[in-house]
Amino acid sequence: MARTRYAPDRGLTVRMTATMFFLGLVFVAFIAALIGIMTAVNASSGAIVLVALVFGGGMAIASLFYSDKIALAAAGAREVSPKEAPELHGIVDRLCALADMDKPRVAIAPTSMPNAFATGRNSKNSVLCVTQGLIDGHLNLTNEELEGILAHELSHVAHKDVQVMTVASLLAITAGLLVRFAFYSELFGGGRRSNDNNAVPVMLIIMAVSIVVYAISFLLIRLLSRYRELAADRSGALLTGQPSALASALQKVSLGMNRIPTQDLRSAEPLNAFYFAPAMKLARGGRDGKGGPSLANLFSTHPSLEKRLEQLEKIQRQLGQATPDAPDSLR
């Protein structure tokens, strides 16, 4: 049995498991609360909850199924053949052979903002997209740095992040829909049900519960997204064996991002969760002297640059140790 230098990060695994567990817990509690409210008042508004669930589920499945097409269209990206972009394909070819995974389609988006994303419902239907700004040389990215970024994106594909995040956001979608449905039925249905004394408070309670659930699940999803970014950084760096190249790429890309005109940033907002580095930044706090995590970090889809660099440094030490760890089976 070969020795390994690639021990999994236990801390990250535990934190991610806990986040997913709580997300599931909130979902179960939400459904239980809805059923509880329904049975308590014998209300006929059960249908609306069912509609929201079915509708939310349908939306999630549709967005998952067409995720590659939606994302490419939103970014205005175009698929490129190996003849058109031999360098890019060459890097992806080698990374896929190293990682033993199916090669995704490769696309280029005509945006000057340097970034990359990968999406798709499964490994056969995934697409890897880089922006023109990333490859046209303004950032002076070396081939190694570009490779690091692509390895990060391929890790998202390998981790099935689009699927995981879709399932995770199902709860938020459903809760959000319920808030809206309840609100409209209050607005338009209130008069017709004046003889039904229970109707008004039930809808209000459902609305309140949904708002709370939406807020909690929103924070948990953002937390999960940050952990998955860290996981993709980690796998990407291990794949290429060059954590420092990825670290310097991260720095260059986040620096380059700040020089971008605002119009690009606004049009990039819907794609934010898929990007290599966040295109939309809330006012950054974090290390502004007050210490402790700021609100902006709590809402962010990506971990802070400091956190990502710190992790890559750790991986660098791990890869450089003189003797590899014993394989898992011997521990």
Add this chain to the structure above:
Amino acid sequence: MGFLDTLLGRTKPVQPKLDDLFGLPSAAITLQAATGFTPTGSGSVCFRSVEGKTFSDIQNEVRDLLNMEAEKPGGGLPVEVTRDNYGFTWLVSSRMSDEIETLVTDLHAVNSTLVDNGFGPQLLCTLVAFRDERERRLALVYLYKRGTFYPFAPLSGENRDNALELHIKGALGDDLKVEQDLTRWFPVWGAPGL
């Protein structure tokens, strides 16, 4: 990769499969009989180097090991180390054209040194060069992660002779595990030793 590993985002680097490489010598005989392609005696191992001193020490160790073999009577030329545009390192071993078994042993020495030091996942592919009497170039490429071979026949420029590649695939038949998924037959333009 397990469901849990995917869910938790902890894909592990894939360990290489080494054993199928030893099918090469007998496949070379088949290839010569069926298509007239003979080994040129040169072969190379391609891997992604890891940053830091630990890895470069190991890389030097492998090179010295192979050179020691080459200096013995009847040994080949010293090993050539090159780095391609993609940051991958190629160790090229040159032997006589009838020494394909020695060549495979050389290549395996590189593999096992990397694997023993815990860097197995960095191995990308191994390439063994062939020529026919019309001087057409052909390489059999071994994919470590899949344990399969595929033919690569470059033409001038960045074009490849797909007809010849498919012909070779048919000729090899059951002698070697040929990669069935054609999308994995990625080109290795300008590979050293080809």
